[in-house]
Amino acid sequence: MQAIVLFAHGARDPEWARPFQRIRALVEQRLPSVPLRLAFLEAMQPDLAHAIDELAAQGSTHVSIVPLFMAQGGHLRQDVPRLLETIRQRHANITLTLGSPIGEVDAILQQIAQWIVAEHVQ
Amino acid sequence: MQAIVLFAHGARDPEWARPFQRIRALVEQRLPSVPLRLAFLEAMQPDLAHAIDELAAQGSTHVSIVPLFMAQGGHLRQDVPRLLETIRQRHANITLTLGSPIGEVDAILQQIAQWIVAEHVQ
Numbered sequence: 001m002q003a004i005v006l007f008a009h010g011a012r013d014p015e016w017a018r019p020f021q022r023i024r025a026l027v028e029q030r031l032p033s034v035p036l037r038l039a040f041l042e043a044m045q046p047d048l049a050h051a052i053d054e055l056a057a058q059g060s061t062h063v064s065i066v067p068l069f070m071a072q073g074g075h076l077r078q079d080v081p082r083l084l085e086t087i088r089q090r091h092a093n094i095t096l097t098l099g100s101p102i103g104e105v106d107a108i109l110q111q112i113a114q115w116i117v118a119e120h121v122q
Numbered sequence: 123m124q125a126i127v128l129f130a131h132g133a134r135d136p137e138w139a140r141p142f143q144r145i146r147a148l149v150e151q152r153l154p155s156v157p158l159r160l161a162f163l164e165a166m167q168p169d170l171a172h173a174i175d176e177l178a179a180q181g182s183t184h185v186s187i188v189p190l191f192m193a194q195g196g197h198l199r200q201d202v203p204r205l206l207e208t209i210r211q212r213h214a215n216i217t218l219t220l221g222s223p224i225g226e227v228d229a230i231l232q233q234i235a236q237w238i239v240a241e242h243v244q
Binding site for chain 2: 002004006008009011012013015016017018019020022023026027030031034064066068069070071072073074077099101102103104105106107108109110111112113115116117119120121
């Protein structure tokens with residue numbers, strides 16, 4: 001069974017998570033039968049390992065991790081692969097895949113640019 | 123004269139800036155007559171103050187700062203207002219406005235959700 005983890009940076013301010021909760025709700029509406037979690041790298045719960053433990057306990061065999069980061073920096077290049085290594089050792093029967101960050105999806109960058117332009121046309 | 127600063131977090135890895143450079147290029151194509159800068163909070167150049175000094179020297183009187191952050195956390199709530207205060211003291215003749223982060227624009231969250239769904243429909 002395929003599951004999805006939306007994976008965001010995390011912050012101390014609980015309000016920070018709102019856009020990610022909104023994305024989660026939108027994805028849930030459109031894929032109601034896919035187990036879905038929102039997890040965080042730091043400062044917020046659940047962390048990635050905990051989210052995947054839960055999905056594993058519910059029978060997921062393939063977890064697709066979608067990094068809700070604007071760009072690929074040290075977190076995605078170094079911290080996350082290390083995290084995945086540890087999680088893979090605990091869940092040998094689960095396939096984990098790590099997707100591209102938001103900033104590598106041109107349709108999203110186009111949408112961002114379009115919003116900026118619309119806000120500034122006089 | 124109105125100018126725009128696209129303002130991103132910054133990271134040590136130069137590759138990190140690519141999505142923001144792409145957004146800059148897309149906005150520039152559509153608003154070729156608006157002075158436009160990409161500036162960073164940390165680890166990359168120019169910083170916000172330097173970008174605004176340049177725009178001021180070129181005659182901009184209103185600078186709209188667009189935070190290319192996914193969500194409103196400590197950086198946007200605390201660090202950036204402090205930065206703006208310092209910059210305003212140097213440039214009393216320039217109006218600075220700080221826009222909403224990306225994650226408060228529902229069309230963009232919808233586009234992100236749509237991309238996630240498209241990647242996971244079987």
